[in-house]
Each structure stands twice: as structure tokens, then as C-alpha cells.
Amino acid sequence: MRSFAERPSSNRIQPQVSAFLPGILVHLSVTVLVALLWAVTASAQARATRVVIIKIDGLPYEMVERFEREHDPMTGRSLLPWFDNVFFKNGTRLTNFYVRGMSLSAPSWSTLDTGQHLQIKGNVEFDRDILRTYDYLNFIPFYFKQGTGSNVDMPGTEVLDSLGVPILIDAYDNYQRNTGSQLYGRGARMDTLRRAGQTKFLRNPKELAGEFLSGLDLRDVVPDELERELIESLSDQRVHYLDFYTTSFDHMAHHNNDRASHLAALREIDGLIGRIWTGIQKSQLGSETVLVVVSDHGFNTDERVISQGFNLVRLLGSSAGGGHHVITKRRLLMDYSLKSINPFVPPITTASSQSYYLQKQSAEYPTALLDFDGNERAGLHLRNSDLNLLHILLQQLQRKDLSPRLRRAATDAFFVAVARDKTRWQDELDQLDEELGALRRAIEKQRALCESQPKQFTVQDKEMGRDDNARRVCVLAAQWTAQQKAYRAYVATMRNLLSLRPESFDPFKLRIAEVIPEDSMGQRNSIHDLQNYVVGPAPAGLVLKSDGSLDLERSFLRVNYLTLIQEQTVRNNVQQGVTNRPVDFIATRIPRTALASVLSQDLQPDDDAVWLDGGPDRQALVLPRGEAQGQLRLRYLPIAHLTQDEQGAIHFDLAPWQQGLPLRLLDDPRLDVPLDARVAWLNEWHTDVEWLHAAHKTQYSNGLIGLHEQFTLFPTPGTDVKAAGLSDDERLLHRFKSRQRRLVETDMMIVANNHWNFDVRGFNPGGNHGAFFRISTHATLMFAGGEGTGVPRGLAVSEPYDSLSVTPTILALTGNLLPDNAPVDSLAKRGFTKFPGRVIQEVTSAAGSQPAQRQ
């Protein structure tokens, strides 16, 4: 607790008073005044003791507001009476709250739950080297592994733990929190499942029979139990953090675009809010409790339009698309396969019948990884183009009918290609080897630690979460072991490749699998690779140049994937307002170093840039500066015809501002910059907040900031190799974790046009999200609280904020945030670090709540 003397206000008042009154009177007056001020300030110094968060997947703010305003003739109240009563009339809502980054659940919740920059970049991520899949949304394997004791936390939480990024629930001890089943959850509440079954089936037989007659609905069994337990926990004063996560609206809105379905789903949520709010009011901590409703993204749904899917898997598997065997983490619905009822969803390979050189080798050599989950965008990894070239050359060299000249030329070409990449590959393998050495030593320690963990736990231990902590130690040892094995296999194969020598080279004695790693994509493709991607041998086979060397241009089939994907059109275009071009633009990261020589000094970024490709004449670079210093500034640079040559040099034309550029900033009437000043304004560097103010109401809203967030590799405590006090092994392990994050980075992100999506798992005709459209990123954030919390009543905050603001604002409301956005010491000890987002001052300071002070 701070003393009053620390307040600056007291220091200001005292001299003024003493100038007019005699000493004793002054003292008396000051004492009285101090007491009064203390009382007033203390009452205004509202601080919440307890936080209850209702996390709603995909709840669009505009829809909530619209239904809230509508009158229900049956009830005489709003269609959403609890939203109306709790938040619109008696709470605070943000009318312009946006996702920072992609409007996708796994990334977005990671920002909301941590208050830190984006580390998880998709609902599904693939490790390029070893094809490890991170499936952040699938609860069934999580529960199954819980049952077998092979995990403790959800996959997303495990990743964040490895990066040293704590989530909000970590601010509370195990017994202080009651958390729902969610993407970034800790521990599965298996008892809840049991109780849910009991509640559903062991009850009044008449009620059960009645429900059976009308159709037994099992979908809500677990959520209902979680809700019951949450409301029960409100009576436990030790519990200071509660949350409830629901995906019901998101699931429904993907399928249905009609008003009635949307309203029905929203009314269910409204009822949930009512029950929880009533429980809060009845609880002893009611006046000190803050209720927060937050969603991770909006929803692009329109009653007049059926959202159309474009099948990228089919495109990539076609001969025009390169004949790839494509791995996805979701089974394609087109199969309607009996296999697809497997709830564990192993990686699914869709074999291409039109592969140019890998026919019937889809199990060993998939060449594309596609994450289409998220729907309005897809992430695509392609196998490294040079690996394809080497693979094809080896296949050709293993042909017995190859002429000696061609064989010689092909062998030369093979070794030239190896040599070209050798330095880069060798460095990477050497580094990885070092890291795996450190990992091996860490595994040994972890196993020893695991062995020393207690096996029996008391009730108190369990309340403190010691049983879970002990299991985490052992689970981590097992996971590291599996990772080490997979990376070792990759390293060994790549070393075999690099160790080949022309003088001892005999392709007939070589097994391709020993030098070209199976189930691996290899290094990320450069832009040059993507523009000249090798998909197979030329139909006429290998071709020689006049000088006897292999003609690399004519010997291979190549595809420019940026052009190919960009130019896709469909023949069936039957809906008004939907274009026949499924792809809006493609985005990819360009290393800062590659741009250094082509950008003038005033345009030089200090971090990697994002290239937006909406066609040859519709391109842009998003250039960042100052992120590391906490003063991010961004610049949008219109360009055209960007290419990269074989040596890695980038070339492009600077383009004038024109209509139709990616994100359509110039064309959008809602850009908050006067028409005559737009070009000048757009040609300047602006902070992210300035961009947000100017553009948040445009069609792409905070897309510019989101793209930067998506493609930037932000450092974390767990990846920071320069952190003080690290041992050599710790430093190597930090580098390894950083590498793992880089390995999940896709070659390109494909962004869909309005009302298009890439979901071919189950179709999403109702609507989608994932892109940077305002309708997809415009999410819900509302606060309500008892009198002791100071949350303003009936307040609509129109100032735009994004998801980085949520966690610091909640910490500020609970008195856990210092003025400089750093956590209080107790949280710093738990791993929390300074928060980059703005605290929502309208919520925290309206009632005079003060930031915490450093102890």
C-alpha cells in the first residue's frame, strides 16, 4: 500500500495553505484536509479484487450493438437484455476494438491472454524441418493426452511457456483461479467432465425423458457444467480470477449467415452473461468484481451472401499448380471419408495424381504444407525449390538411359546447386547441432528432475497446482526427447547431402532418402525461389546448353507462385458483390538486409518489411522503424513489379499512389485524412496509433498494423540470446527456441477477397474471418463492475484500441500494473514483463483509479 505522502497532490497543497494561516491552524487544517483527501481518494481509488472474463470466440461488436438496440415485442426489452443492462447501461464498451494481427483465434487469443506481441501466427503451424504440427484448436487430443498423462497444458500454452511469455491466469495461484476450457488453458478439468455427465444423465427421470423426446442435445453438457462451477466458485472468496470460454457463436456463424441463427446464438450468450452477472452480484466480492466480455475477432458474415471457398489444395495438386502432395491439418470435406471421424486428426496428405516427379511418394515426400484454417487467409509452405531441383537431378542421374553428356552436365549441375546453398545450409546445420547438444544436456537434467518429483500429492498440493507442475517437468523431458530425435534425423540426412563429393559420387549406389530428407520442407524459399519455383523436370527432359552444361531454364518446369495464385479466377460467379477472383493479395516477409540497397535513406526500415502483392502493378512494402525502442512507426510504400534475382537482390519500381493498391487506403472514403492531404499523409512515417486513428474505420481497418504484427519475429524472454546471466547452454536453447519459431514461418500468406475463403474442411458458407477486413477484426470488449471497481457506467469508448490493450487494462484495474506499463514486482517474479499495449484509460482512470507503485 502506498502512503498518502507519496501522492504529488499533497505536496502541492501544503505550501499554499501554510502561506495564509498561523502554524497550529495550518497543521490542524492540513491534518483535516489530508484526512478528507485520503478518504475521498481512497474511495475513488477503485480497484477490483476479482476479475471474471467471458471469452467469446468471434463475437462481432457491430452485431451485438445492433441486436442490443432492437426491441423484442415479446419481452418489451432489448433483444439482448443482459448486454443492454450490464454493459450498455451500467458498464463500459469499446466501440472500436480491434484484433492486432490476423483475425484468427489462436493468434488473437495469444495476444489477448498475454498482452504481448504475437508469437503464434496461425491456428495450425508446421515446423518446416521436421513437419511437427502445432494444432492449437483441437481439444480432443488434449483431453486424450490428459487421460494418458502425456501433457498438462494446451499446445498454445506449451509454446508460450517455452518462449517465457506468461498468460494472464499465471498472475494467480492455482487455487485463486477458476478457468474454463480454452485455447490457452492450463490443465484439463477431468472432474468437470465427469460431473457434466452426472448432471446430464443422473437427474429427474421425467426431465430426462422429456429431453429425450425432444432430442437429447449433448453439445452443451460440458459448457453447462463449467458455467455451474464458475458460478459456484464466486462464493469462494479466495478465487480472484474466473473465466469462461465459448465458441458457440463462432461455430454457428461459420455455418449460418441468417439473422435468426445469429440472434439465437447471441441470446444464449446474453443469458450466460445474465447468469454470471447475477452470480457476481450475489457474491460477497460483488462490489469488487469486474466482469469483462472480450472476443478475439469479428465475423465477415452477410445474410445476402454465401461465403465461397476456393480449394488451394486442388490448385496445388493440379499440374498447373505444381502437382504437389499437400499436407493439411484438416481433412478435406470433399472426401467425406470415414477416416475423417478420427478425432486426433493426424496430418492429412492429399496426394496428387499429377505430380511431375514424386508419383506415389506422397507419404515420403509431401512438398506443400497448407494451413487453411482461418479461412479468409491461408498460410503456405512449399518445399525448398533447390531441394526439388536436387531431388529431380538425382532421379535423372539414377536413370540408366541418360547419355554420358547429359549425365556429366546433370552431375555438374547437381554439385553446383549443392555448393550454392552449402554455406547457408552448413551454417544452419552446425548451429542446429550445437543447439541439439544443449538440448540433450537439458533433457538429461530434466529427466533427473522428473525422477525427483514427488509421486503423491495432498489436497493442498493439488490446490497449489504442484501435481501439475510435477507432471510438466516430465512432459517437457518427453517432448524435448521427441524433438531432438526428429531434428537429429533431419540434420543427419542434410549432412549426407552436403558431404557428397563429385569424385566419389555414384548415383546408383545412393538412396535418395539418405540425402534428401523425407517429410521435410527444408529452408524457407526466397522470393526468387517462389517466382521461379522448380516443380518438375521439363517434359522433354534435361536439356543441354551449347557449351555442354545443363540448361537450367529449359530442363525444369517452373512456376511463379505469386502470379499463379494471384491470377486465379472462377467460372461460376453468381452472387452480387462477390468477385470471381478469390485472392486479394499475397503477403510475405522480406529481410531488411535484402532491401537495404534499394531503399533510400529516408525509407530504410530497422526491421524486416512486409511485401504485399496484389498483382504486378498493385504492390506495396510495409516498412517498420523503432519497434525495439517501443516507438513503432510504419510506412506504406507503393511499388510495382518486385522481383528478386538469383543473387538475392531485390528489384522493384516505385509506384505512385493509385486506387486499388493493397489495403485500398487511398480509395477508402472512411480514411480519416482529408482527400487533398491524403497522398502527402500516406507518404509519411506514422506511429501505429496514428495509423489506427486514421484507418480503423476503413475496409481494412488496422490491417497495416496487423500485417506488421503478423510478420515480425518479436523477441521474448525465452528467445533472447543476449539476456544477462545466461549460461552457454541456456543461450543455445534460447537460440533453438527462436529457430523453432522461425521454422513455422510460412513462405507466403494468401489473403482472400471479400466473401471468399480457403476452407475446404467443412465449408463455411455462413461467414469467415482471418483476414484484415474491419468486419473480421472488429471485436467486442466490454467492462462492467461493482461500485468498488470504478468501472464507468453507460460509457461508450470510441477511441480505437487493439488486443494488446486488454491484459494491461485488466492488470491496471486490479492494481497490478505500474505507470510505465510494467507489471508489479510480484508479477514480474512470475515472468511478466512490460506490456507494449496502451492501457484503456477511459476504463481505468474514469473513476480515479491510480496505477500501482513500484514497491
Add this chain to the structure above:
Amino acid sequence: MGAFFESMDGKTHRPTRRTGRTDTGRIALRFVSLLLASAFWCGQSAAQSTNQFGTKPPAPGKAAEIEQPTVVTATPASLINIGERLAIPSSTEATVPSTESEASSTPPTQFRIERLPMIGGAELLTIFGRLDGMRTNGLPAPEVPLVSVVRDTLSDNDPENDRLRYVWMLTYTQPTMLKRIASAIPFFYRHVGSKRQASSGPPAPLLDLSNTSRQTWNRFFWMGLQNVFLDSYGIPLKAASRSYRQNAADYRTAHATQALSILGNYENLRQRLRDESELLALNQGSASNQTSTRDEGLNDTMTPLLPERSPAFTPGEMLELRARLILSGKTFGGFLGPDKFNDTVEKGSAASVDTIGHNWEMLRQRAEAEGLYFQPLNMPDGRPTHVLLWLSKSDLATQSDRSFSKRFLNIANPWSDLRLRNWNGYAQAQYFDSDNRPTTADNPEARRLEMIPLALYGLDHPKIPALLIDFRDDLNPKGREVSRRVLNDLTKNIFSLSSFGNLPYFLGRNAYKFITGRRGIDLNQPSRLKSYSELKLLLSFNGSLDPRLQREIEQRLEIISVNPLNNDSQSEIQLARQQYDSLVDFARRPDGLSARIERDRRAEMVPLQHGSLSRFFINLGNIVSFGRYVHRERETPELLARLELARRTERHTNFLSRIAKSSPQTEVAWDMSTVKHSLQFLADQGADANGSAARATALIFQRTSDPEARRLCLDALSKINNKSAKKALISLYRQESSDSEWRLVIAEHLRKAVAEDIHMKPPEVRAVLSQVGAP
């Protein structure tokens, strides 16, 4: 026993007494024949209503004069139904005048409602539809009566005691004898012409809304009779009776689907009008709100809610109609009460939108992948329910070696089909712009393509679109239509396999069902019927199709029809008009519909006079007499007053039950004036209310902090004063803290209730008073 055989027209049919010894076999045979005849005669009606208009009233003497409903004065309404009652003028929403002569000068709206007040206190509401698909020779689209509903108002203006009685789908008719016979022929899966002339009597209703549980019992009774009795007389009788019953049930289901679809379209269009006006208002509101936000800071708590425009059917009535139509297709549907209506309609409608969207997208993607053209066909509310797939002749010429996957499309490879190369069937020129969007010939950038229709699919079908028309092979969809019937008829009628009695069959059948369902196969699916029925409706409503193509589709639909009871679309329009005329005539006759309603009221009075045991036997009599026997009370002013009160009590009870369950704090979710109105009613006149009313009232007491509402709750519980009410009062008393003033008030009410209950035994009185103490 005389009353037992009293039929609807009041005539008494007494069984002929036989003397002497009779051959048991012959008796049994005759009884079977009688049952069979009954089955043929009233099998459908028994499934629909306990009391059909089986006995034909005299033919109409003169044409009916129908009150034009465009403006009907709003009646004063009690608080509970203000919104609903205001709806009535909005037969206005239907908007435009109704006579066909006017329709020729002013095009009628897509739907309108006509209201016919009846003597005796009821009204007939009829939804008319404009059938754009039936437009001929440049004449305006015909307007046809489609669905009629009778509302019993008890001759007053109080909506609280109104009750919907019957629903007619006017295209649904009693089959001719020829059709009945054909439908009883096993394995006879084809159309046998159409009925052209409706019977002169009133049409058979599709639903009797006041007797839904009895209809379900009737169905079970028939099922039992079939299994126990009819099935035991050899395969011919078994197969014939089962075939007939299946066809009759399918025929009825098809019309229920159409009625549901019409109501859904009507409601969606109404809702859309409302949405658009609200959206406009919302935008204006938002604009002003933004201004005020800027000027006055951010507090916007006083933003008013938007007003509601009223519908023709009250929301509750529309919900009941739709729910009952959905539930009529479910085994136990008739047993479910008003508390399930909302869920039923919400889930049914959401599932349908989901399925349609999914199939729309699947077909579009499959068409795209196979190089075909995709044309969705929409219902009047804009909902696509069917899709036509086309092939471009130019593509055919240039892509003859193109591969084709028939997965989900279920048609033969068009690229290698020689018939298409020499196609002399229907073809159409279509135009597309540079974005491949359909356009018209006058667009200068239009690209003309000569197109051949390949197939037509129904979208409202689980998993995959249902193939309904294959323009190259009529037997393809016919085979799919027939598949389920053949399988069922063979296993049940011939091999006598039952899922209940034969485990291997049960397992095999379910495994087959699972695999076909999982893999997405439209064979053997009962749900095909829905798509088929909706297509008939769509063809009537959708005016966008070329008439030649529409005729071709209709002809092919008749070919694939597997039900001899079906009629073609033209005949159905004719029948709808004839049946509507008959219905109007019946409604206008003193001994017609109003007499029927009056008899129904008398049947409704039974619970007011009889206890549960008597009612059990009365209901049993109804079931075993195939719905012929209906017990009725003699109407007296006193009983009529009690009926009126009972209806109001029921309505208020349902209303309060809904309130009680809906929200943990009543005043947040409900306008308390309407809640208090219902509580006041129970407090004043709730002496005959049941346990549900008491439980709901007690729950509301717990969930409100409004002192007036709480006091009314206690007054109501005192008034109800049955076992449940006293139990609720005791429970409330115990829950209140000892220093609560409400505890005293509850105790006072409880003592009053005990004092007024003359049926309470002294020990019970003592037990209660011992808890709350004497005054």
C-alpha cells in the same frame, strides 16, 4: 355406448347385433376388412385429426362473400398482447388488396393474408401466394390460396383466450379411390394421374392444433394395429396396408413440408421488411448517437430501443404453427408442449440454413472443378433451395477428353457422352460478363454460351445435394427415390425383418445407414422427400425459369414421383382453389366450420368437468375408434365462462413459465408491466391454475426485486392455493432470512391459504402452521 359412436355430424352409428354362433375366422376376416376399409378411408385423417370432416356436409348453395381484410380495426388488447394484437391490421403487411380482378391491374404482392370472420366467434386466416412460376401467355402471375388457419376467438376481442384450431394446406386433398387402390399396391412406385376435382365437402385439415398428443397416440395405435393384427394375415394384406400407410404418410409429410416452407417464406419476408425499416432507423439512430457522443461525451444510456412493427399472425401463433408442422413429422412430436416451440423452430430453421449453405457451396465447388455452370434457384424469400447444373456446348466441343468425377454429382460423365454431342433436348443461350457473372444479351461485353441442362439438385438435404432431375437419365433419380422404399418394403413387408426383433438386421441396417450417411450418399434417404416437395413449390413460385424448361422439369418430376397419391402442380393449384372455395363455404355455413368449432369447444370443456381417470377412458375411446368417438360436454353459459377463464389461465401460466425460466433477474429481461399483468390475473382469477403456474410464480418471486411483483406473486400463490402453491410458499418462507420483512408477508399469505383451503386435513394444517406459526 350410443355416445361412443357419436360421430362428428351428431349421427349415431350403432353396431348391428348378430345372433347365433358365428365362424370366428369369418368374423375376424370381416373385422380385418372393416379395419382395412377404415384404414383406407380415414387412415390419413386419423393421423391428422381426431375429428375430420369425414362426413360430407351439404353442398354450398351460393358463392361465399368474403370480407376483404385490408383494414381491420385494431382491437383493444390487454398488456400481454399489445404487440400481437396490433398485428392484425397488418394483414396490411400483406399489403395489397386481394381480389383477382384487382390483381390484374396491380400486381399482387408475393404473399398476403385474407381474413374471414365467422359466425360463432372464429376467423379463418388464409395465406395467398403469387405463383410467378405459373405465369402463362403474358398474363399476370396467378394468386392462389395456399394455407388456411382457423382461429377460435370465443366471439370476443380478447386475444388472451384465442386459440388456433386447424391448419389446411389447400393443395392437400383426400385421394380418389383409384389413387388409394394404386397406393396400396406393393412395389407400385409411380404417379397415376392427378385428381382434378376436389370433393364438394370441406377439405381435410393437415393439422389439428388443439389435439396434437391424441394424434400421436392414434399413430401409435395404428402402428400397433398394423404389427399385431394386419401383419398377421399374410403378406398380401400386410404389404398392401403398409404400402398404403407409407404412401399416405409421405403424401401428408410432403404437404406439411410445403406448408412449413410457405410459412417460413412468409415470415422471412415479413422479417426482412422489418429489418430494413429497423436498419434504417438504426442508422439514423447511430448517426444521431455519434453526434451526441461527440457533443455530450460518451454516455449513451438513454438511446431508445427501436419500436416493433406488428405481424398478422402473432409471433406466438406463428411459432406454434411452424413448431407444430415440424413436430408433426417426429415420432413423439405431439407430446411436446409450448415450451419446446422456440427450440424446435430455431433448431429446425438453423439446421436448414446450414444444410442449404453447405450444399450450395459443395455443388458450386464441384461444378467449378468439373467445368460445369452453376445456377441457384431461389424461393421468394431469396433462400436458394435448388440448383441447376449446366454444360456449355462450346466446352463440350473443346474438352472432349476431360476427366470427370461423379462424386456427389451422381451423373454420368458429360464430356464423353455422345448424346450430348447430338443433343436435341432443351438448351438455352446464356450470357456472361467479363467477371463470369450472368448478364443479359444487351450487355455489350456479354459472352454468349449455348447451355445444356444436366441436372437439378435439392439443397435442403443432409450431407450432400439430392439429385432430383437428371436431364439425360430419368431412371437415375427415380432409382434414388425408389431405393428407400424398395429396401423398406422388401425387408419389412416381404421378409418381415424388424430392427426391434432382429439383431443382425438392426446392426446391418445401422452400419449401412452410418456409412451411407457418413460418405454422403443420397440413396435410401427419407429426407429426399423434403427436397422433392420443395422443388414443386419452387417451380410454382420461381418465375425466373424459362417456361419450356419449367415444363420439362415438371414432366420429369412426375416421372420420378414414386407416390401414386401425388398430383401434378397444375392440378394442385386447381385443387387449392376448389378446396378454398369449399372451405370458405363451409366456414360461412351455420352448420359448417363454426359448428365444428363449437363442438371442439365442447370437447375442450371435458377437463373442466371430468377428472383424470375419466379423461383417460375418454381418450382411449377416441383412439380405439380411430378418432371417431369424441366426448363433448353440453355447452352452458357457465361452462363457456369457465372455458374462457381456463384458456386465459393457461396462456398466463405458459407466459409466466417462460418468464420464470428465461432470466435470473426478471426485470432485466422482461417489461415488468406485462409480468405484473399476468400475476395480477392469477392473483384475481387463478384459483384453478395448476402446479406449473404455482412453480412459475414462486420462481418469479425469487428472481425479481420488484416489490409489487413480489407481492403479486404471493397473492397469486394464495389464490392458486393447491398443493404446489402451498409447497412453494413454504419453500419461499424458508429461503427468506429471519429478519426479512418478506418472511412475515409470506407467513401471512400461507396462513391465509391454509385458512381458505377447506379440503386440507387438520394434520396438514397443523404441519404448515407449525412452520410459520399462528397469526
